[in-house]
Amino acid sequence: MKMFALGAFALATLTAGAASAQTPPPAPPPLNHGPVITGVCIYSPQTLLANSTAGRSLSEGMQRLAQEVQGELAPYGSSLETEATALxxxxxxxxxxxxxxxxxxxxxxxxxxxxxxxSTELRYTERLQTQSIVNAARPIIAALYQERGCSLLLDSSNVLAGNPAMDITQTAIQRLNQALPALPAFQRSPVPAELQQ
Structure with a gap:
């Protein structure tokens, strides 16, 4: 039945998205890095989100909400399937x-x-909770930028390879874990009417 397929797809997408967010890309083969380039820093927002304790609490919370939605929708599917068979x-x-x-x-x-x-509520909730983590990480990244004397901060997703000494991500994760060990418990958020268009 179409609804089952959509529901299963939505849950699989959320679960796969959460799982892929937790799994960093495979490490490249060992490289002989050149010298550290003064003023150039590298940062991975995706790694921070996947490996921080707050990011993991986001993933767990979204999985819980997706299962709740699946439980809410299951009786509809069962009833519709029974009626379709009878017809x-x-x-x-x-x-x-x-x-x-x-x-x-x-x-x-x-x-x-x-x-x-x-499904829209789940996406909106994930966006809100992700923004909470980003807001908590922003001053940490700014402080690291100043401490390391960065003149240029590159997103590691746009860098094929770089000297690990220029990467501030792990330090950012450690500081975020102290500042925001986990997201407060959250529920599915209704989408404001102005965003539903």
Whole structure:
């Protein structure tokens, strides 16, 4: 049934996204790095999000919310599937005027709308919680930028290789773990009307 496929896909996407966010890319083969370039620093926001304790609490919280949504939607799918089977097996005699089929179609549309709404809420919640981590990390990154005398801060996702001594990510993670050991418990956030367009 389409709803099951969408629900399973949404949960798999969230779970896979969370899992991939926790797994850093494979390390490149050992390189002989050149000297540290004074004033150039490297930082990986993705690694910070994946490896910080706050980032892991975000991932765990989103998995919990996705499972709650799946539990909420499962009865709709089960009911719709049971009714569809009854209509198929009963043939014309089970629904002579087509009213049961129309009612089933209306319930299916309602369930799909609810599923879409919950999916949007999950994405919005993840964005809000990620922003909380980013807001907590921002002053830490600024302080490291000053301490290391950086003149240029590069996102490591745009750097193929670099001297690890220029990377401030692990220090940022350690400081973020102290400043924000975990996100406060959070629930699914309703999406404001102005963002629903």
């Amino acid at each position: 198929q097996q009963g043939g014309q005699a089970a629904d002579p005027d087509g009213s049961r089929a129309r009612a089933w179609q209306a319930r299916l549309q309602e369930a799909q709308q609810l599923e879409q709404q919950r």
